[in-house]
Amino acid sequence: MLEDSDEKFAAVDADGRILVCSRALRETLGWSEEHVATASLLAAVAPDYRDKVRGLLSRVFAGEADVRGHTQVITQDGRRLELYMRLHRIRDGKSAWVAMQCEMARVHGQIGGILATATGVGLIAVDIAGRIVRFNRGAERIYGVAAEDVLGRHFDTLPSDPDEVEERIRELSQEFGRPATKLDTYTLRAREYGSDDHSSTIPRADGTRAYVEVVTSPLREATGEVIGYVGILRDVTASRVAQAEHERLANRLRGALLASTDSIVVTERVDDEDGRFDLVIVEVNPGTTRLMNRPREKLIGMRVSEFAGARRMSAFLAKYERVFATGEALDEDIRIDSEVLPGVEWLRHQAVRIGGGVAITTRDITKRKRSEVQLRNSEQRLNMALEAAGDELWDWDLAAGTVFFTRGRDNASHTYSEAELAHAVHPDDREAFHEAVRKHMSGEAPTFHCEYRARTAKGGHRWVLGRGRVVARDGAGRALRLMGTQTDISARRRQEDALRQAVRAAEAASRAKSEFLAHVSHEIRTPMNGILGMVELALLDDPPPPARERLRVIQDSARSLLAIINDLLDVTKIEAGKLALAPVPFDLHATMQRTIDALRPRAEEQGLRFAAALAPAVPRWLVGDPDRLRQVLVNLIGNAIKFTAHGEVQVEVGAQVAGERARLRFAVRDTGIGIAPERLSAIFVPFEQGDASTTRRFGGTGLGLTIADRLVRLMGGAIAVDSKVGVGSVFSFEVELPCARETQRPESRAPPAKLSRATRRLRVLLAEDHPINQLVAAEMLRGAGHEVAVVHDGHAALAAVASTRFDLVLMDVQMPGMDGWEAAAAIRKHPDTRVRAVPIVAMTARATESDRLHSLERGMDGFLTKPVQIADLQAVLATIGERPNGAVEDWDAVSARVAGSRATLLRMIEMAREEAPKLAEVLRSSAPSDPEVMRQAAHRAAGTAAMFSAGELLGLARELESVATQVSESERIARVERLIDAMFRLTDDLVAHGRELAAQTS
Structure with missing residues (x-):
């Protein structure tokens, strides 16, 4: 053991x-x-x-x-x-x-008690051989080296001032009569006299110097044998530096006395009769005379103890005595009695030793102290406000990379690193958080404002709103510090989420309702199209008066039902936010006249006076949506006529024109039944009227005013109502529209009033999937003397156009398989130029602006609204009928050029047919890089066009010939493709005419 x-x-x-x-x-x-x-x-x-x-x-x-x-x-x-x-x-x-x-260890044990009392000082212990056995933290600080680098090494290896060591060795050698060593400078006197104290200068590795006072004592055995030495080092560098600085300041102080606004008093030490410390004033500056309110002459020679009596100044004299004795500067804020210096409550009090006295500096800091009190009060109020609001205050030090957080609720605070801050933000929100910070620091945003999820102490997340701003920037404008608040908005976000879910549910219900109404309306519209179309065809057969009257009743009823369907579709679009205006240049006068003419018969049938007045200032041409404006007026005027049993209905239009814009005011007045005040708010609600009796008496869906109100709001206005029961009502609204410039005004064309026989028989392809619509459109076309072919979908339409030459395609846009828009796009991309050139007119349930734009984007030339009206169809057919039947405009002129020789003409046609693909190849290959070759090919095409009276091809060829070297590559390529299309249309026309000539010859 x-x-x-x-x-x-x-x-x-x-x-x-x-x-x-x-x-x-x-x-x-x-x-x-x-x-x-x-x-x-x-x-x-x-x-x-x-x-x-x-x-x-x-x-x-x-x-x-x-x-x-x-x-x-x-x-x-x-x-x-x-x-x-x-x-x-x-x-x-x-x-x-x-x-x-x-x-x-034994030596350490011996000096342990010394170490305990050596806090703040250096301690170095060496053994009898001079090896360092103890080197405490104070010694590390003084020498600027780590203990582990010197322990066990000889004392001589410690840095020292060579000149100082050499001088001390010389003194010891003389004193003890033998040569001394560097170790002796530390130990010899301690060994001989029991202790030693001396000053030493220590050069550090960083280039600075430390000044120390050293006390060395021997370490002995119990028997008295010396086994080592311990030295205590007191660092007096600060006092040495301070003393030097004080001397430097004393020299500079004399020059600064007159310039300083502070009170500066220069004193010399003078003891009183009892030997007590005192100071006598030898110099003061103007700041002192102002503060003391005494002239300089009375201050010079006064003793400091005389200012406020010995009792009050004893504490100050004690401080000055310490400054004088130690050389350490005094710097403090003191509060004084107002009777000492009237109006002064706080002073900044500083004192430094200069030579044989003390320089005392005093500054009145009463205002600053009062500001600090106000700041503390403000901080207390801020903390109270933060506590009441539950907010957190943060301070982001960008230079240090730290963020300080404090909560007003419990005044808890914590400092985070930027990495910890980034981790505290939810990963999905970090990009938005850092982007908000970046935008504010760069000046793009006036403040930092961001909602994000922050990590909680339990590892979850909560929604917070961070707000703040940059409060400090460097000279280059870079942000150094941000401050702001963080507010818990979790409850608000939960409410918003619940609201969004409710809104989504409501929107889903609204969409379902709108889709149902749209579907039902579409299903009703299709048979209505058939009824209206067949009635219109029957009326064209000039039936006897009784039958005509019955047909008119059917027609009116069908139109009324169609109007209700249209209203339902408009309401669904309004609720879905899909109703858009289609602004175009239009004639307001003509729009008003058509509206009045359409409604006048209804008013006259009820025995009402019906009048309309346009003020002279109302411009004729404007830019807006004439169809929707007319829809509003028809609803308002129609309601006025419906609810007026006797009296009159007046329509007034006024305007204020400013520059290129006109503010229009429309008003519809009637002498009808009027509306009770409590029912005014309900008249614009869908399916609502004045009351139930009104619905029973006058009928209607209650959608007209709803639609009119929403349309006016889309135009930037609002409908106002002024009504009295039994007197009548005034419905008015204002809208602001741009005036149309002369170049914007379209040419007007009056459509034919009835279906007439065509001047040229057309071959028409009708693409329509519904049998009723097929029957009505085909009957109308055949009644006008045209040839009709019918297909059921887009695929069949594409195949028919590719195999047979048609003058026109009427294309329903909604068909199974390939719809009309897809079919039109495919036709326009067909490799055969004849197929690509055929005119296509869309047939749509509602000719909305979006439908019109979509049709034009897919290459269609126009559109018709179903149910197709004879007048609208006649206008389309007339436009097509006016076009030349082929690319050759005058065959008689062509025949005259060959003196009527069919053989010569046939040879010319064959040469043109053979040259066309070659010329097209030259044009396409030269367009990107060789405009001169392209220009020569265009010149050849112009010669062919002139020979055959092909005006379109001639114009394109001459235009390309003149600009070939002036336009961009992309423009040349586009012009070449248009010319090639015209050239192949001419070839098709020539080949067809050649077949006819050959048949006649045989």
Whole structure:
């Protein structure tokens, strides 16, 4: 058990042979158990210490109870260790216990008490050989080196001032009559006199110098033997620097006295009769005379103790005495009685030693202190406000990379790094958070404002609103510091989420309703198209009066039902936000006239006076949506006629024109039944009228005013109502529209009033999937003398146009398989120029602006609204009929050029047919890179066009010939493709005419 002890000890005989050895001592010496069995303690002792150890053994075996001493041993690996030995003889008298302790540890133990009292000072301990065994933190700070770099090294290796060391060595050598060493400068006087104190200068590795005062004492054995030295170092660098600085300031102070606004008093030390410390004023500046309200002459020569009596100034004199004695500057804020200096409550009080006195600086800081009080009060109010609001305050130091957070609720605070801040923001919100910070710091946004999810202490997330601004920037304008608040908005976000879910549910219900109404309306519209179409065809057959009257009733009823369907579709579009205006240049006067003419018969049938007046200032041409404007007027005027049993209905239009814009005011007045005040708010609600009796009496869906109100709002206005029960109502609204320029005004064309026989028989392809619509459109076309082919879908339409030449395609846009828009787009991309050139007119359920634009984008030339009206169809057919029947405009002129020779004409046609593809190849290959070759090819095409009276091709060829070298590559390519299309249309026309000539010849 003894052998396993952690203490270093052994049992030896008088000759030093080891009888028992502890594990700790074996490990220290590096011995194995086998080695211990034959080992001698003296064998481990360094040769120069063996005699000393033999002497210690002799003493203990001679009868001394407690023998002590230090020695050095050599370990198995050759290291030399300092050990402290304590020997006790065992009772048997034949052996002794030898306990050992490392000398370093023993020395540390001896100086432990000193270390405890050496806080803030340096401590260096060396052994008798001068090796450093202790180097505390104070020494590290003074020397600027780490303890681990100097422990075990000789004292001479510590940095020192060479000149200073050399001078001290010289003094010691003279004093003790023998040559001294650098170690002696630290230890010699302490060894000889018991202690030593001296000053020393220490150069540091960073180039600075430390000034220390050193007190050295010897470390002794209990027997009095010196085993080392310990030095206490007090760093007086600050006081040395301060003293030098004070002297420098004293020299500068004299020059600054007159310029300074502070009170500066220069004093010299003078003791009173009892030897107590006092100061006499030797100089003051103008700031002092202002503060003291005394002239300089009365202040010079006064003692400081005289200012407010000995009792009040004793505390100040004590401070000045410390400044004078220690050289340490005084800097403090003091509060004084108003009777000392009237109007002054706080002073900044500073004092420094200068020569044989003290310079005292005083500044009135009353305003600053009061501002600090106001700031503290403001901070308290801010904290109270933050606590009440539950907000958090944050301060982001961009230079330090830290963010300080404090909560007003419990005044808790914490500082985070920028990395911790980034981690605290939800990953999905980090990009938006950093972008908001970047925009504010760069000046793009006036403040930082961002909603994001922040991590909670429990690992969850909460929604917060962060707001703040930059409060400090550097000279280059870069942000240095941001401050702001963070508000918990989790409850608000939950409410918003709930609201959004409710809105989505409501929108889904509204969409379902709108889709249902649209579907039902479409299903009703299709048979209505058939009814209206067949009635219109029947009326064209000039039936007898009774039958005509019945047909008129059917027609009116069908139109009324169609109007209701249209109203339902408009309401669904309004609720879905899909109703858009289609502004175009239009004639307001003509629009008003058509509206009045359409409604006048209804008013006259009821015996009402019906009048309309346009003010002279109302412009004729404007830019707006005439169809929707007319829809509003028809609804308002129609309601006025419906609800007026007798009297009159008046329509008034006024305008205020400013520059290129006109503000129009429309008013519809009637002498009808009027509306009760409590029902005014309901008349614009869908399916609502004045009351139930109104619905029963006058009928209607209650959608007219709803649609009119929403349309006026889309135009930027609002409908106003002024009504009295039994007197009548005035519905008015104002809209602002641009005036149309002359170049915007379209040419007007009056459509034919009835279906007439065509001047040229056309071959028409009708693409329509519904049998009723097929029947009505085909009957109308055949009634006009045209040839009609019918197909059921887009695929069939594409195949028919590719195989047969048609003058016109009427294309329903909604068909199964390939719809009309897809079919039109495919036709326009067909490789055959004849197929690509065929005119296409869309047939749509409602000719909305979006439908019109979509039709034009897919290559259609126009559109018709279903149910197709004869007048609208006639207008389209007339436009097509006016076009030349082929690319050759005058065959008689062509025949005259060949003197009527059919053979010559046929040879010319064959040459043109063969040249066309070759010429097209030349044009396409040269267009991108060789405009001159392209120009020559265009010239050849112009010659062919002139020969065959092909005006379109001639114009395109001459235009391309003239601009070939002036336009861009993309423009040349586009012009070439248009010319090639015209050239192949001419070829098709020539080939067809050639077949007719060949048939006539045979």
